[in-house]
Amino acid sequence: MRIRIVVASLATALTGVLAVPAAANAAAVGPDPIIGGSTVASAPWAAAVFTNGSFTCSGTIISANYVLTAKHCISGTMSVRIGSVNRTSGGVTRTVTSTVTRNDLALMRLSSAVSTTYMPLSSSYPPVGSTNSLYGWGQTCYSGCGASTTLKTATVQVTSTNGTDAAGGRAIASSAISGNAWRGDSGGPEVYNGAQVGVASTADGQSRQYYGSVAYNRAWITSTAGV
Incomplete structure (x- = not known):
């Protein structure tokens, strides 16, 4: 999410943050x-999304080769950590080889398959x-x-x-x-x-x-x- 009083367009959105509608108040509580x-104690389907090595977004692994996240998260060199509730350690990591988008959804194809419990x-x-x-x-x-x-x-x-x-x-x-x-x-x-x-x-x-x-x-x- 992003904290901005006015968001002109998706193109101005910061990677890895939710866009905020124009009516939002930046000082809101x-x-x-x-x-x-x-x-959360366990989430084998969870995917932490990284851009150029830095955490930016959340996501889910939905099949052996694909992670689902938001389109506005896609930027730079991307990777994911899958299956750990701790975004800094555990689970398995994969690089992202390609992405496809529709509306504000994105599917990231992984460099190799991951076997886990996928998100239905x-x-x-x-x-x-x-x-x-x-x-x-x-x-x-x-x-x-x-x-x-x-x-x-x-x-x-x-x-x-x-x-x-x-x-x-x-x-x-x-x-x-x-x-x-x-x-x-x-x-x-x-x-x-x-x-x-x-x-x-x-x-x-x-x-x-x-x-x-x-x-x-x-x-x-x-x-x-x-x-």
């Missing part, structure tokens, strides 16, 4: 931004009013702190499935329950009933977030990654 939530993908939208879970290594406060070393999770309530992601695609809108997404959570998953329904795209810096819809992009994901 909210629940202990995943700000708030709690740490939903083919339907979560019900409006349902409680979903967010995951990411994003900042744990709105300013003055870095990304979390340990993967975090928070619960949110779906307010709409007709939102818009940072690239104009369909998105799931939600409001904070136990926490909300912020910088570094970009590309991370929104999960309903054990399957990923969204990819972190934008947030307002207060309590709302918009996740690019997996269902809306499902056919493209299948044609590219085979899942």
